[in-house]
Amino acid sequence: MTSQDDFAQTMGFDRLPEHIIDKRVTDLMDLTGRKAIVTGAGGGGLGQAIANRLAGLGADVAVIDINGDGATHRAQEIERRWGTRAVPFQADLSDWDQVHDVVNRSVDALGGLDIMINNPVQVVSDAFENHTKADIDYTVHGSLTMLMYGAHAAIEHFLPQGRGRIVNIASVGGRIQHRGLTVYNASKSGVIGFTRNLAHEFALRGINVLGVAPGVMINPLLRDILANASDEQSLAAKGSMLEAVDKYIQLGRVSLPEEVANMVAYLSTEAADYMCGQTIDVAGGQCMN
Numbered sequence: 001m002t003s004q005d006d007f008a009q010t011m012g013f014d015r016l017p018e019h020i021i022d023k024r025v026t027d028l029m030d031l032t033g034r035k036a037i038v039t040g041a042g043g044g045g046l047g048q049a050i051a052n053r054l055a056g057l058g059a060d061v062a063v064i065d066i067n068g069d070g071a072t073h074r075a076q077e078i079e080r081r082w083g084t085r086a087v088p089f090q091a092d093l094s095d096w097d098q099v100h101d102v103v104n105r106s107v108d109a110l111g112g113l114d115i116m117i118n119n120p121v122q123v124v125s126d127a128f129e130n131h132t133k134a135d136i137d138y139t140v141h142g143s144l145t146m147l148m149y150g151a152h153a154a155i156e157h158f159l160p161q162g163r164g165r166i167v168n169i170a171s172v173g174g175r176i177q178h179r180g181l182t183v184y185n186a187s188k189s190g191v192i193g194f195t196r197n198l199a200h201e202f203a204l205r206g207i208n209v210l211g212v213a214p215g216v217m218i219n220p221l222l223r224d225i226l227a228n229a230s231d232e233q234s235l236a237a238k239g240s241m242l243e244a245v246d247k248y249i250q251l252g253r254v255s256l257p258e259e260v261a262n263m264v265a266y267l268s269t270e271a272a273d274y275m276c277g278q279t280i281d282v283a284g285g286q287c288m289n
Helices: 003-011 046-056 068-082 096-110 133-161 182-205 220-227 232-248 257-267
Strands: 035-039 060-065 086-090 115-118 164-169 207-214 279-282
Touching: 035 046, 035 096, 035 133, 046 060, 046 068, 046 115, 046 257, 060 068, 060 096, 068 086, 086 096, 096 133, 115 133, 133 164, 133 182, 133 207, 164 182, 164 257, 182 207, 182 279, 207 257, 257 279
Parallel strands: 035 060, 035 115, 060 086, 115 164, 164 207, 207 279
Antiparallel strands: none
């Protein structure tokens, strides 16, 4: 092999996606025929918004949640809205065996797997000195460990086929400090680091790993709860959100889950193929002074 050939091979000229040059970005975001899993998608928050965004781009989706009735409702809603397949599954994502089993069953039902969205969340919001061991374990397991379980289960399918996409849901809290969320924010810092390192380990084996870090999201149910807040925990959450919007969010408002889901959907498509290991903030410019 000549030095010129060595140079071309090292630069990856033979792997450049030249077929995209004359296409629209919207063409590259077509997920028709792709198979996706979204965890934590049975409620009214980010998971269902992601499942809807992926289905809206043409993907068939497995809707996984600990709430089996919620997963069934969301799957039916997705099929009516978009005309793609949506298959519900109930699973406790804190259980290693259940996670691997539900991913296997999802792959069988969908006929394959291309995209894994890891969106588990469990959090205790309180001053750190008030945390019990159970509080810490619950938050770390629900905000970091469960996500690792999902990634591991997906990789078992991605490695034999030599391709796959994982998108991990972190939080802008993983980059900033916030009273009352010390354990949660530390766990989400772990998600950002996990995403970066998992990408480094598997990118050259065909598995791309990316992350999205939401800020303050609000859905209709949460809006009603906060509007009528009376108990100490709800009032504290309301005060924290008001402070964040007033002082730290540059756009001066909270977000809808669908706004965050837009980025997750983009990262799941061919349009994001040259991104790797990054976690993208979708948080209205939220930062700490």
